[in-house]
Amino acid sequence: MSWSAAPVESDWIDTVSALTSGESVLLVGHVAPDADALGSALAVGLALERLGIPVAVSFGNDPFEVPRILRSLPGQHLLKAPDSVGDPRVVVSFDVSSIDRLGVLRARAEQASTFVAIDHHTSYTGFGTISLVDVTAPATAVLALELVDRLDVTLDVEIATCVYSGIITDTGSFKYAATTPATHELAARLLRTGMRHDLISRHVYDDEPFGVVRLVGAAVSRAELDPDAVGGLGLISTVISAADRAEFNLPIDAAERIIDVVRIATEAEVACVLKEEDDSAWRVSLRSKGQVDVSIVASGLGGGGHRFAAGFTRAGSPASLLVEVRAALADLPHLPE
Ligand SMILES: [Mn+2]
Numbered sequence: 001m002s003w004s005a006a007p008v009e010s011d012w013i014d015t016v017s018a019l020t021s022g023e024s025v026l027l028v029g030h031v032a033p034d035a036d037a038l039g040s041a042l043a044v045g046l047a048l049e050r051l052g053i054p055v056a057v058s059f060g061n062d063p064f065e066v067p068r069i070l071r072s073l074p075g076q077h078l079l080k081a082p083d084s085v086g087d088p089r090v091v092v093s094f095d096v097s098s099i100d101r102l103g104v105l106r107a108r109a110e111q112a113s114t115f116v117a118i119d120h121h122t123s124y125t126g127f128g129t130i131s132l133v134d135v136t137a138p139a140t141a142v143l144a145l146e147l148v149d150r151l152d153v154t155l156d157v158e159i160a161t162c163v164y165s166g167i168i169t170d171t172g173s174f175k176y177a178a179t180t181p182a183t184h185e186l187a188a189r190l191l192r193t194g195m196r197h198d199l200i201s202r203h204v205y206d207d208e209p210f211g212v213v214r215l216v217g218a219a220v221s222r223a224e225l226d227p228d229a230v231g232g233l234g235l236i237s238t239v240i241s242a243a244d245r246a247e248f249n250l251p252i253d254a255a256e257r258i259i260d261v262v263r264i265a266t267e268a269e270v271a272c273v274l275k276e277e278d279d280s281a282w283r284v285s286l287r288s289k290g291q292v293d294v295s296i297v298a299s300g301l302g303g304g305g306h307r308f309a310a311g312f313t314r315a316g317s318p319a320s321l322l323v324e325v326r327a328a329l330a331d332l333p334h335l336p337e
Contacts, residue, residue: 098304
C-alpha cells in the first residue's frame with residue numbers, strides 16, 4: 001500500500017492554529033534522524049521560537065545522542081531528550097513514515113490532542129490526527145519551509161541552513177529524479193539569506209574521521225556483482241559487520257556512505273549494503289538507479305522508504321538476508337525510463 005493523497009488547505013490551516021494556540025509543542029524526527037528529519041524539525045522549531053511559542057525538538061532514541069554530522073545544524077538549544085519533553089498537547093512528526101519510527105516517543109505522540117504527520121514517503125502509513133504528506137516533495141524540508149511561511153516567520157540564515165541541509169541530503173545534492181525547477185527555485189531563495197551552502201556541504205558530506213575512509217575501503221573491497229540479479233539489470237552488494245566498525249571504533253552511522261560508492265557500478269541497477277547494528281540485527285539499504293522501485297522490496301521485508309532509496313532492519317545472517325533481497329528484486333516490474 002502506498003500513500004498518494006496530497007495535503008489539503010484545511011489541514012494546513014488546522015496545523016497552524018494548533019501550533020499557535022498557546023499549547024506546548026513537541027517536534028519529532030524519526031529515530032536515528034538524518035538531516036531531512038532533524039533539519040525540518042529544527043527549522044519549524046526556530047520559527048516557533050521566533051514567535052515566542054514554547055517548543056522542544058526531539059527524536060525517539062534512547063540513549064539520546066545527536067548524530068555527529070547534525071551537530072552543526074542551528075537550533076541545537078531546542079533539542080531535548082525524550083525523557084525531558086514533558087507532556088506536550090501538540091506533536092508534529094517530520095519525515096516519519098510509520099509510527100514505530102517514533103521510537104520511545106510514540107506514546108507521547110499518540111496521547112497528544114493534535115498529532116500532525118509531515119512527510120514525503122510513499123510508504124507513509126496514515127497515522128496522526130492530521131496528515132500533511134506530499135509524496136511528490138523531494139524532501140520533508142520542503143514542507144517544513146511551507147509551514148514556516150504559513151506561520152508568517154521571516155526566513156533567516158538559521159532556518160534556511162536547516163531546510164537546505166534536508167534538501168541536499170534527500171536529493172543527493174539535486175541529483176535525484178524528484179528534483180524539480182521548484183526545488184532549485186527554493187534553493188535560490190535559501191541561498192539569498194546568505195547561508196553558507198559550501199560549509200553545509202562540507203559538514204554533511206566531507207567531514208568524516210579517517211576511520212570512515214578505511215571502513216568504506218573495506219566494504220568496497222569485498223563488494224560482489226551479480227549481473228543476473230534484478231531480472232538481468234544487475235545487483236552490487238556488500239556487507240559491513242559490527243566487528244569491522246569496532247576495528248575503527250565507529251558507530252553504524254559511519255557506514256551510511258558506503259552505498260553511495262558501490263552504487264556507481266554501471267553493471268548494477270540496484271545496490272544493496274548490509275550493515276550490522278551493535279545488537280547484531282542487520283540494517284539493509286537499497287538504492288535503485290530508476291528502473292525498479294526498491295521501496296516495494298523494503299516494505300515487503302518490514303521496512304520502507306522511497307522508490308529509489310529504501311531499507312529495512314532484520315535479524316538473520318547477511319547471506320540469508322541477501323537471498324531474500326535477491327528473490328524480492330527478481331519479482332519487481334521494470335519501470336519505463
Ligand atoms: Mn526525507
